[in-house]
Structure formats: structure tokens, C-alpha cells
Amino acid sequence: MLSIKNLHASVEDKEILKGINLEIKPGEVHAIMGPNGSGKSTLSQVLAGNEAFEVTSGEVTLNGENLLDQETEERARNGVFLAFQYPVEIPGVSNLQFLRTAVNAMRKHKGEEDMNAAEFMKLAKEVSKQVDLDPAFLKRGVNEGFSGGEKKRNEIMQALLLQPKLAILDETDSGLDIDALKVVSDGVNALRSEDRAILMVTHYQRLLNHIVPDYVHVLAGGRIIKSGGRELALELEEKGYGWLGIKDEASN
Amino acid sequence: MKSAPMLSSAFLHPAGQSLPQPLLALRKDRASALVDMPLPTRKTENWKYSSKYLKLADDMAISLPADGTVGSSLAVPGYKVVFLNGVMIPEASEYPDLDGILIQSFSDLDDEQGQALAEQLGRTLNHDQAQFARLNGARFEDGLLVRLKPGAVLDQPLFVIHETTADASGSAYPRILVEAGANSQMTLVEEYISQGESAAFTNTVTEFTLAEGANITNIRLNMEGENVQHIGATGVVQQRSSRFESHCVGFGGPLRRHDLQVRLEGEGAECKLNGVVVTQGKQHYDNHTCIEHIAAHCNSEETYRNIAADQSHAVFNGRIHIHQDAQQSNANMNNKNLLLSNGAEIDTKPELEIYADDVKCAHGATIGQLDETSLFYLVSRGIDRRQANVLLTMAFINELMQQIPVEAVRETAQTRLNEFFEQTFQEA
Numbered sequence: 130m131l132s133i134k135n136l137h138a139s140v141e142d143k144e145i146l147k148g149i150n151l152e153i154k155p156g157e158v159h160a161i162m163g164p165n166g167s168g169k170s171t172l173s174q175v176l177a178g179n180e181a182f183e184v185t186s187g188e189v190t191l192n193g194e195n196l197l198d199q200e201t202e203e204r205a206r207n208g209v210f211l212a213f214q215y216p217v218e219i220p221g222v223s224n225l226q227f228l229r230t231a232v233n234a235m236r237k238h239k240g241e242e243d244m245n246a247a248e249f250m251k252l253a254k255e256v257s258k259q260v261d262l263d264p265a266f267l268k269r270g271v272n273e274g275f276s277g278g279e280k281k282r283n284e285i286m287q288a289l290l291l292q293p294k295l296a297i298l299d300e301t302d303s304g305l306d307i308d309a310l311k312v313v314s315d316g317v318n319a320l321r322s323e324d325r326a327i328l329m330v331t332h333y334q335r336l337l338n339h340i341v342p343d344y345v346h347v348l349a350g351g352r353i354i355k356s357g358g359r360e361l362a363l364e365l366e367e368k369g370y371g372w373l374g375i376k377d378e379a380s381n
Numbered sequence: 382m383k384s385a386p387m388l389s390s391a392f393l394h395p396a397g398q399s400l401p402q403p404l405l406a407l408r409k410d411r412a413s414a415l416v417d418m419p420l421p422t423r424k425t426e427n428w429k430y431s432s433k434y435l436k437l438a439d440d441m442a443i444s445l446p447a448d449g450t451v452g453s454s455l456a457v458p459g460y461k462v463v464f465l466n467g468v469m470i471p472e473a474s475e476y477p478d479l480d481g482i483l484i485q486s487f488s489d490l491d492d493e494q495g496q497a498l499a500e501q502l503g504r505t506l507n508h509d510q511a512q513f514a515r516l517n518g519a520r521f522e523d524g525l526l527v528r529l530k531p532g533a534v535l536d537q538p539l540f541v542i543h544e545t546t547a548d549a550s551g552s553a554y555p556r557i558l559v560e561a562g563a564n565s566q567m568t569l570v571e572e573y574i575s576q577g578e579s580a581a582f583t584n585t586v587t588e589f590t591l592a593e594g595a596n597i598t599n600i601r602l603n604m605e606g607e608n609v610q611h612i613g614a615t616g617v618v619q620q621r622s623s624r625f626e627s628h629c630v631g632f633g634g635p636l637r638r639h640d641l642q643v644r645l646e647g648e649g650a651e652c653k654l655n656g657v658v659v660t661q662g663k664q665h666y667d668n669h670t671c672i673e674h675i676a677a678h679c680n681s682e683e684t685y686r687n688i689a690a691d692q693s694h695a696v697f698n699g700r701i702h703i704h705q706d707a708q709q710s711n712a713n714m715n716n717k718n719l720l721l722s723n724g725a726e727i728d729t730k731p732e733l734e735i736y737a738d739d740v741k742c743a744h745g746a747t748i749g750q751l752d753e754t755s756l757f758y759l760v761s762r763g764i765d766r767r768q769a770n771v772l773l774t775m776a777f778i779n780e781l782m783q784q785i786p787v788e789a790v791r792e793t794a795q796t797r798l799n800e801f802f803e804q805t806f807q808e809a
Contacts, residue, residue, distance in 0.1 A: 177761050181753075205763035217758040221776025230772065231762035238763065270776075271758075287762060 130155045130326045131295055136187035138175045144185070145171040147351035153295075156323040160337055161330045162362060163348035164370050169330040170214055172348070173299040176328075177211035178204050191295060206238040208294030212284035212301050219271035224283070227271045228253055232290055252290070259319065260286045261312045277304035278313075285316035296320055298329045302336035314339030334366040349375040388418040388516070389439050392552075396444035397468065397522030399488040401495025407502065412519035418512070427510060430696045430728045431667040434636040436610065438550075441582045444522065445551035452544060452576040458789050459537035459570070460484070465544050466553035468523040481533035482567075487524040487556070498526060501558060505588040505616030510671060511640040514614040517554045517586040524556035529565035531592070538568040538600075538787050545573070545609055547581035557587040561595035561623075568598040570790060573613075575605040580635075585613035591623035593647060600790050603631035603639070604797055610636040621647030621676075628785045629656040630794045632801070633664025633693055641670045645679035645707075655781045656685035657794075659801055660693035660725075667696035672714075674707040674740075683714040686778050689725035690805045700732040701744070707737045714744040719751070719777050721805060770806045 131153040138146040145168045153159050163169050175182045176189065178201035189196040196204055219227070229249045236243060244252070254264045260282040272280050281301055288296050298317065302310055317340050320327065329340065337345070337359060345361040346353045347370075355361065355373060365372065393412045398405065421428030421435065428435075447468035460476035462469060462484065469486035476484050490498060506514050525541060543555045559569060571587060583605060591597055605611055611634060617625050631637060643652050658666045672681045687695035701712045718727040731744040751773050759769035775782075775798070785791050 179757055200760070200766075201757065202760040202763055202765055205761055211761055213758065217752075217755050219755050219758070219773070219776060221779040222772050227759070227762075227772070230764050230768065231759075234763040234765060234768075291762065 130192055131328070132190045134188045136175070136189060137185045138171060138182050139185055140171065140182050145182075145351055146175065149187070149351070149353060151346065151353065153326045153328060155326055157344065158321065158327040158329065158340065158342045159344045159346065160342040160362060161328065161346045161348050162332070162334070162365060164375055165332065167348045168351045169348055170299055173211055173297050173330055176297055177201060177209060202234070206235060210288050210291055210293030210296045212281070212288060212296065212298045214300040214303065216272045216280040216284055218273050218275075220273045222271050223267070224269055224271050225250070225253060225267040228267070228287065228290060231287065235291055256286050256289050259289060260316045262286060278306065278309035281305060281313055282309070282316070285313055288320055289316060293325070295326045295328065298327065300331060301329070302331055302333065310336070310339060334362040337362045347373060349373070385422060386420045388415060388420055389437065389442060390416070391439040391442035392437070392516060393519065394442075395520050395522065400523070401487070401490050401492045403492060403496040403499040404487060407499040408519055408521065411515060415515060415519050418515065421512065427669060427698065430694070431636065431638060431665065434665045436636070437582065440550040441552055441580065443549075443551040444520075445545065445547055445553045445581060447522070449546045449548075452546065457540040458787070460539045461542065462525055462539065463542045463544065464523070464525070464555055466546055467521065467543070467555045469525065476539065479535070481530035482535055483526065483528040484539065485526050487521075487526060490526070498558070501560070502588070503586070505590060505618045505642070505644070506586070506614055507642055507671070510669070511614035511642065513584055513612040514586045517556060517584050517614075520552070520554040520584070521556040521586075522554060524558065527557070527559045527567070527569070529561045529567060529595070531562040531564060533562065533565045535567035538570050540570045540572065543571065543573045543583070543585070545575040545581050545583045545605060547575065547577040547579035547608070550580050552582040552584060555583065555585045559589045559597065561589065561591045561597050563592040564594040565592070566596045568600070568787065570600045570602070570787060572602045573605050573611065575609045578606075578608060580608045581610070583609055583611045583613070585611070587613070587615045589615075589617045589625065591617070591619045591625060593621045593623060595620075595623045597624070598626045598786060599628070600785060600787060601627070601629045601639070602790060602794060603637065604793075605634055607634060609634055612636070612638045614640040615642070617643040617652070619643065619645050619647060619650040619652065622649040623647065624650070625652040627652070627654045628781070629668070630785070631656075631658050631666055631668075632797060633658070633660030633666045633695070635665065637664075637666040639668050641668070642673070643671070643681070644673045644675060645681065646675050648676045648678045650676065651680040652682070654681070654683040655784060657778045657781050658685070658687045658695050659798065660688070660695050661690040661801055661805055662693060663691070664693040665695075669698045671700040671702065672712065674701070674703040674710040674712060677706060677708045677710070679707065680711045681713070684781060685716045686781060687716075687718045687727050688721065688774060688777065689719070689727050690721040690801070692722070692724040694726045696727070697729045698732065699730070699744070701734070701742060703735040703737050703740050703742065705736040708739045710737060710740040710742065712740070712742045716746045717777070718746075718748040719774065720748060721751070721774070767806045771802045774802065
């Protein structure tokens, strides 16, 4: 489904990704682990189409279609979803309006009719329950004044509404207490399906106790230096990144 | 040295003789005081960003005739008074006789009432700051007097539609005076619109006096056409515990200027001033506000937003003056500005002058562009760029739009905003 070949990317002329290769098949869950500054978030942002990052070489295809040629919104309509590490607060746009606009943009792309306000409200209320968000949040500005955990739950709620082909979760576990982690993980697990791929980017292995990956990759210095099954994550947890000869930089 | 330009003497000849004698006399008196009135230049402090837009050629001095057809047949959810080029059109107006509430055109007053009115007109304004209110005083041909007796409550908004109709160049001088008795209450909606393609000049004055405990809401919607220059002034004087709320929504033009002056003269008075300005193309809009905290324990809350697209130019100048005896004043002023293109210009200037020592006074002004991170977030959900731009621009003024207490006005403004979005954010 997702195929990344020799991907190089820079930000402000500094090369961050130095030749990433990755294949993900439908139904698979892959975890990318790595220390701060290894390029994990850059990879997520590049896949979603953030123009702040420049792809200098390589190829990315989703179901055989060149992803790098597409604008951010086209990628989203073709099934790419990024759950942000730092979801953006947008006062003045209500969460409900935002979500409905996004859902209708997807429906339009698929040639379906817009969902009217009442239908959407019903759907949104159901999905908000699934991630344990009070429906009152729908009326507030997008992520406005949400706690860290509420923002992450809102990201998962969006994934559940938009039903992407490829869900990229960027540090979705960061800033969550144990209860919120459980809610978010349940949401992600609900997303798992045979025709969907999930790419989780995380620093810690604790998320992987709740969302069990099929494959684990270790990213360091802009390259994947080791791949394996979920036991790799456990080994990493036990021995630390130093085990692979990686310095865990504090910078990001 | 080049001498300063003067207002052409062509402007000193009022038309329309239907006013009561004392008002005609007042007008004549004001006109004679206008001889040698200098026109603002960029050296005139309160006009320095706007003087270059002012184009008052002699043909603009001609009084636009009020015998045209009223173009607006707006059904309004309330009472309606229609003025055409500054003259009331009774056939187009609809309002009932209400107990304790007088709604009358200046022309319908008798000499005695006219004399009383002549003594009131212009008293709420500082004419050195709102120079063109003097011109209105010399040229008004009619006007609307609203007098609320103590305790009177107008049960529906009163819409005053000021329509400027120009088949040839000329000017109109709309005028309103609202005298709100103790504990009276009303909502006055002013809508400025225009017909015709000719260059026109609308010069308005609206005044409010609020007795103790009066509660007045004023909505001012400026939607005149592309060729209409507009200079308006609103003066407000508030007595003890009165409340004045203003919502100004304006779309740009060749020249748009509004001065809003509020004097908090009685203890415990409060005002809330909201403003939204949207400009595009080569349009201009200049808001000058001034709040005088004269008595103690008064509150003022001011929030203005400007959005400038293309090569347009918006100006905000907000002055708060806290007098020596105005202890325990609470004043908040906030102005945020959004530039939608590199060619647009916004000038903002907060002016605080504080002579009392026990006050809370805060101000903030920012100028920025649409936030790239927010835009990325929206498009990453499949929302198209154009729509994402519209959502973010609307978000900038949403809070103020939602506070406008009359739904019909919100809808009218939103329709015009949608046209603006249509023209400003093209399909990718």
C-alpha cells in the first residue's frame, strides 16, 4: 500500500531524512521508534505534505500513485491521515464546523452528497463517545483550550470520521496519562482493518503494549537502522537506544 | 510654501428649505463658520493615512436630489425609516405611533421644536477631531429625531436605511439624533447603501444622548458602492449607569471614514464598541474612535478587527482618554489586523492618555497574516485551500459577527462577506 524508496528530505538546507526505505501492506501496523532528533516527525510531516520540508530525492507511492506530486489536500482525499503531535488550536472555527467541512470534502471527492448538519451531528456525537470526548467539545473552537489528552483524542476522532487508508500517528502517546492512553489506543485499535495501514511514530514502547504492531523499525540519523517484529520494541525498552549504538539526543 | 487646500466654497451653499426656521438659521450659521475650512493633508495628524483618498471636487458639492426612487425594498424585522440622499421618504418608512417614543423627521418639526433641536445638534461631538461633522451641520437637509421618554422601550429594532443615489456627482448629508430618557431602551440599526455609478459623497452625523440608566444598541453597516466616499461621525454622551453598545461593520470604498466618540460623563456608565472592517481592491477604510472617561467607575470595552486584501488600506486609531477624576476606570482596547496580501496596508495606532492614578487600562494591537500551521492542519484533512482560507479569515471576525444582536444584519453582512471571499480567494 505505502511504498517509500530512498527518501531524502531537508528543512532549511539541513538534511534530516537520509534515505528511508519502507513498505507497508494493507492491514499492517508498523511502528517507527527512535530517539529525539532522529527524523520521526519529519517523516510524518513529509508524508502528509508539509511544504516546510523539501524532498530532495526518493519516491513515495500510495497504492501505486505518486504521493509526492500531490498537494496536502489531495493526499488527504486519497486516504492519508496524519494525527499531529501538536494539534493546532484554531479559535473562531468550531470543531463541529471543521469536522463537518472535512467529512464533506471527503464525500465530495468520492462523489457522495454532503452530509447535512443534523446527520453529521448524530455521527459526530457517536464518534466523540468512542474517544470519550464530551460532545460539548464540538461547539468549542478547534482544539481551543483542550488539554493535551483531549487534543490527541480529537485527532483520533478525526481519523475515525475520515476513515483513511493510511493513518500516521505522530507521537500520539506523548502527554497522555494512563487512562487517556487507553482511550486513544482503543480508538486506534478500532481503526485497524484489513484494508488500512497504520504507521505509528513513537519514542517509547509503552504505546505498543496497547496497540500491538506487526513490525518495528528503528530510525536514527535519518535512516532505518534496524527492523524486526514487536520483540524489537521490547528489547529496545530493556536495553535502551544505546544498545544500537545510538545517542539519544535531547534535541528534537 | 504651498498654501493648504481649502474646502471649496461650492460646499457652503445648502439646498433644501423644508427645515423649520431655527434649523435653517443654524445651518446658515454653521456654513459661515466653514469659510476657510482647511482640507486635511497628510500633515493633519488624524488624517495622515487617509487624506490622499479624499477627492472633493466642486461637482461633489451639488446636493443630490431626493426625488429618485427608493431602490431598497428591504423587508426588515423591525421598524423602518428610509432616507434618500439625506431626506426622509415617508412612503417608504414604516413605524407605528408608540407611547413615549417620538420618531420624526426634522422637516416635520414646528419652529418651537426646531429651536429646541437646534440647541442640541452637534453637542455630543468634538468637531476638532471630526472636522467633517461641521460640514454636515452646514448642509443637512433633513434628519431623524428619536426621543425616548423615561422608561420607554422600543420593542423592535429601528432600521434607518440611508440610501445615496447618484446619477451624477453630488453629496448627501444624513443626520440622526437619538435622545434616550432615563432607563429607556432601543436598538438603532443604520444601514448605508447606494445606487447608481456616479461618484458621490455621503457625510453623516449620528448623535446619542443617554440619560441615567438608558440602554442603547447601535449597529452601523456600511455597504455603499465602489464610487461613494463616506465620512461619518457618531457622538455619544452617557450619563450615570447608562450602557451603549456599538457594532460597526464596514466594507471599503474609495474613501471611508468613521469617527466614533463616546463621552462617559456619569458614574458607572459603560460602553462596548465592536468593529469589523473588510477592504479589497484599492479600497480604503479608516476608523477613528475616542473614548473619554470623564466620571469615575466607568467601563469601556473596545474590539476592532481589520481585514485587508489586494492593495487595500485599512486604518485604526483608538484613543482612550482617562480624565483626572475618572478613578476606578476600566478600559480595554483590542485591535487585531489581518493582511491577506503583500500589497495591502494596515495602520493601527492605540492612543492612551491617562490622568487618574487608580485605573485599569489595557490595550493590544497586532498585525498578521493567515497562520500557515493552521492552514496546513485544515488542508491535511482534505479541506480545499480556498475553503481553509475562508474558514480562517472568518475565524478572525467570527466572535464579533456573532455578537451582532440582530440576525438580519448578520445575514446581510455575511452575504457581502461571502462575495468578498469569492473575489479574494480564487479556486486553486
